[in-house]
Amino acid sequence: MSHHVPAALRRQVWERAEGLCEYCLLHERDDWVGFQIEHIRSRKHGGRTTLANLALACLDCNMAKGSDLGSVTRTTGVLLPFYHPRRNKWTDHFRLQGHRIQPLTETGEVTCRILGFNARSRLQKRKAIALAGNYPGTEALALLRE
Template sequence: MKPYLSPLLREQIARQGKYRCACCLGTEELAGMPMTVDHIVPSAAGGPDTEDNLCLACRRCNEFRGTQTHACDPESDETVRLFNPRQQKWNEHFQWSEDGTEIVGKTACGRATITALRMNNPEIMVARRLWVSVGWWPPDD
C-alpha cells in the first residue's frame, strides 16, 4: 500500500509550485480538475515520498509521464533525463510559441519532456487556443 502524504506536505508542494503543473504550467481552474502530487523519481523506481522528489502535476502530464525518467530528444535522437522541476528552471528548458499555444523545447531535456509527456497533444492545443483568445494564457511568469 502506498504511503500517505500528509495534507501539510501536499499543501507545501502545491504552494511551492504556485498551484500549477510543474511541466505544462496549467492550473486546476483551467484543467477543471485537481492537480496531483507527482514523484519525479517514480515510487516504482524507489523514489521517496519526500519534498525534494515531489511536485505538482496535472493529471494529463502525470499520466503521460507514468514511470518514465528518461526519453529520446527528437532532434538529436539522444536519450536524456526528463525535466526535474526541483533541480531545473522551466524557462531554461521551455518557452511558449509566439501565439502562446505550444510549449517549445529549448534543450534536449525540454524537447524530450515535451514528447514524452505529450505536452502539445491535440486536445490541450485546442484548450490553449481558447484560453489565449480570452487572455488567460500563457502564464506570464
C-alpha cells in the same frame, strides 16, 4: 516515508507551485480536473515521498509521464532524463510561443514529446483558456520572467 502523501505535504507542494502544473504551466483553476501530487522520481525507481521529490502536475502531464524517468532523443538517440522541476529552470528548456510549448534543449524535447505538451487536445485547451484571458496565468508569467 509511506506512499501516502500527507495533507500538510500536499499543501506545501501546491503552495510552492502556486497552483501551476510544474511541467506545462497550466493553472489548476483553468483545468477541468484537480491536479495531482506526483513523484518526480517514481517510487518504483527509488523515489521518496519528500518535498524535494514531489511536484504538482496536471492529469495530462502526470498520466503521460507515469513512472518514466526520461526518453531517447530523436536527434542523437541518447537516453536523457525529463525536465526536473526541482533541479532545472523551465525557461532554460522551454519557450512559450502562443499556445505551443517549444523545447529549447534535448531534455526539453524528450519532456515535451513524451508528456504530450503540444497534443491537439492540449493546444485547444490552452487556446480556449487564452481566449478567456487566463493563459498564461499571472503565476506562469512571473515564472517566465525569472
